[in-house]
Amino acid sequence: xxxxxxxxxxxxxxxxxxxxxxxxxxxxxxxxxxxxxxxxxxxxxxxxxxxxxxxxxxxxxxxxxxxxxxxxxxxxxxxxxxxxxxxxxxxxxxxxxxxxxxxxxxxxxxxxxxxxxxxxxxxxxxxxxxxxxxxxxxxxxxxxxxxxxxxxxxxxxxxxxxxxxxxxxxxxxxxxxxxxxxxxxxxxxxxxxxxxxxxxxxxxxxxxxxxxxxxxxxxxxxxxxxxxxxxxxxxxxxxxxxxxxxxxxxxxxxxxxxxxxxxxxxxxxxxxxxxxxxxxxxxxxxxxxxxxxxxxxxxxxxxxxxxxxxxxxxxxxxxxxxxxxxxxxxxxxxxxxxxxxxxxxxxxxxxxxxxxxxxxxxxxxxxxxxxxxxxxxxxxxxxxxxxxxxxxxxxxxxxxxxxxxxxxxxxxxxxxxxxxxxxxxxxxxxxxxxxxxxxxxxxxxxxxxxxxxxxxxxxxxxxxxxxxxxxxxxxxxxxxxxxxxxxxxxxxxxxxxxxxxxxxxxxxxxxxxxxxxxxxxxxxxxxxxxxxxxxxxxxxxxxxxxxxxxxxxxxxxxxxxxxxxxxxxxxxxxxxxxxxxxxxxxxxxxxxxxxxxxxxxxxxxxxxxxxxxxxxxxxxxxxxxxxxxxxxxxxxxxxxxxxxxxxxxxxxxxxxxxxxxxxxxxxxxx
Numbered sequence: 277x278x279x280x281x282x283x284x285x286x287x288x289x290x291x292x293x294x295x296x297x298x299x300x301x302x303x304x305x306x307x308x309x310x311x312x313x314x315x316x317x318x319x320x321x322x323x324x325x326x327x328x329x330x331x332x333x334x335x336x337x338x339x340x341x342x343x344x345x346x347x348x349x350x351x352x353x354x355x356x357x358x359x360x361x362x363x364x365x366x367x368x369x370x371x372x373x374x375x376x377x378x379x380x381x382x383x384x385x386x387x388x389x390x391x392x393x394x395x396x397x398x399x400x401x402x403x404x405x406x407x408x409x410x411x412x413x414x415x416x417x418x419x420x421x422x423x424x425x426x427x428x429x430x431x432x433x434x435x436x437x438x439x440x441x442x443x444x445x446x447x448x449x450x451x452x453x454x455x456x457x458x459x460x461x462x463x464x465x466x467x468x469x470x471x472x473x474x475x476x477x478x479x480x481x482x483x484x485x486x487x488x489x490x491x492x493x494x495x496x497x498x499x500x501x502x503x504x505x506x507x508x509x510x511x512x513x514x515x516x517x518x519x520x521x522x523x524x525x526x527x528x529x530x531x532x533x534x535x536x537x538x539x540x541x542x543x544x545x546x547x548x549x550x551x552x553x554x555x556x557x558x559x560x561x562x563x564x565x566x567x568x569x570x571x572x573x574x575x576x577x578x579x580x581x582x583x584x585x586x587x588x589x590x591x592x593x594x595x596x597x598x599x600x601x602x603x604x605x606x607x608x609x610x611x612x613x614x615x616x617x618x619x620x621x622x623x624x625x626x627x628x629x630x631x632x633x634x635x636x637x638x639x640x641x642x643x644x645x646x647x648x649x650x651x652x653x654x655x656x657x658x659x660x661x662x663x664x665x666x667x668x669x670x671x672x673x674x675x676x677x678x679x680x681x682x683x684x685x686x687x688x689x690x691x692x693x694x695x696x697x698x699x700x701x702x703x704x705x706x707x708x709x710x711x712x713x714x715x716x717x718x719x720x721x722x723x724x725x726x727x728x729x730x731x732x733x734x735x736x737x738x739x740x741x742x743x744x745x746x747x748x749x750x751x752x753x754x755x756x757x758x759x760x761x762x763x764x765x766x767x768x769x770x771x772x773x774x775x776x777x778x779x780x781x782x783x784x785x786x787x788x789x790x791x792x793x794x795x796x797x798x799x800x801x802x803x804x805x806x807x808x809x810x811x812x813x814x815x816x817x818x819x820x821x822x823x824x825x826x827x828x829x830x831x832x833x834x835x836x837x838x839x840x841x842x843x844x845x846x847x848x849x850x851x852x853x854x855x856x857x858x859x860x861x862x863x864x865x866x867x868x869x870x871x872x873x874x875x876x877x878x879x880x881x882x883x884x885x886x887x888x889x890x891x892x893x894x895x896x897x898x899x900x901x902x903x904x905x906x907x908x909x910x911x912x913x914x915x916x917x918x919x920x921x922x923x924x925x926x927x928x929x930x931x932x933x934x935x936x937x938x939x940x941x942x943x944x945x946x
Contacts, residue, residue, distance in 0.1 A: 432685035456580035503527035506554035551584040583670035611641035612663035614649025618706040630940035647747035667717025742798030812889035819876030857904040
């Protein structure tokens, strides 16, 4: 009898039942489990019986440090000395300090986790103090960043001095100083000329220390200098690159004499600033120093306060400097946001002439290759001509610094937070009403590309193309102002005034309709834009064109309603005044467009804080989109009678002891 049958018989005798609680398969599984457990226990017992080697410990000790001989060579550091650069007077606005800071604790201390139970690595502690530097972030100045703001040219020159030192660390260097000869740059040239002595004193410290690398032979001198100037043509004032400071100063004096002649003699000035052909000419003339022995680094430093009149030579200058590996640095001016012209506050330097400021237009922008900002008037405001800082320099000059690895220094003496009035603007400086944080504006850098590449990018996105088309149209079509006050002398005259005002609005409506249609063509591609600059530009243009359209069509409708007849609530009043209103009561279509305009403008304000786009959008939102009629009293009848009687007040006589007004003379070409 097998095991299963025996168990079954035993269970029946014990319980009186005929079936076991478990079947045959379960019993077989239990037997197998018992056998396997027995095998595992046997194997574990054998592992403890086999002898093993003794444990051992791995340890390391700090290596012996040999005393190194003192350093005899002089090397340059990227950190600015304490008395120049970002820590000096008139330093850059957004250049962050990169000088080392003394660390309180050594950070070399590193403790390694054990990799196995049989080994241990002790920590190695350094017994000397280390230096640390600030964490690298967006505040660090990067070559090719496009723009660095500064309040004076001297701060920019100190930064360029450091760039020269870094270049000398690599190999001998040739620096080409290229100056604009225009009269408006005279204060900056004088400031740089005074600074040159200090620049070369700093660069000559190593020479004075007796370093044998600095030799008097110009062919072997580590630092050579060439000086040139330009207006319509370029003039090179150093026959050969020189290492003599006196030669450089003589060249600077020659530039001042030539600039003074141009400034005083209108016939000697052409008014042309051909900066790109000048850059190309000096780069072509001196690029041999990049290849002949000893091979040198070549740097071009340009000083100008205009955008340049020869854009046709920009691509050639960029290609030549890139192929020759010649970085271009520009000490220039901020470009006005979306505008070509800025206005220099000119005060006659001769105190014997009238000292009243005159605002002279000069080309200092725009910051982008093509117009990317629609030009529209703000209803009820007279500040349409105020210039905002774009955050960048003129497009051509900024592009050549960006593509060659240089830096554009944007110099303006009034750079500060808040609004700057014309009265606060310094003489011979352009009036910039507001400046913006360069760290924020860095995200909104224009596309520094060629014309062909720019057009290809427009062709790929209809929103970008629509913005440029609308901006170009708004620049060529002047938007006219409108009339808001309508004195009522009689019904016929009021109706005539309303009709004339409608004609002005009728001329404006098609232009705004065309702008709005252009912008709406690009709405489908708006969400495909990834660059913050293009997003802000499209939203602002769409919001402003819709807002202007709603106001203009609503204005026309309100005039048409007034022609049907209106009565004054106060019989004494005699003048109707059309005032902005938050309610758009001239139809549901205009009301919906007003809501869409508000959405675009509010999105600009929310997503692009502290930028020119947000500033203009918030200013647009300050004026409601709708209209309402108000009434007031202006004494129309009495004014009309005075005009009919020709009752003009006589001019007051000049009071005695008042000095006569000083004579004025024409403004020279700047």
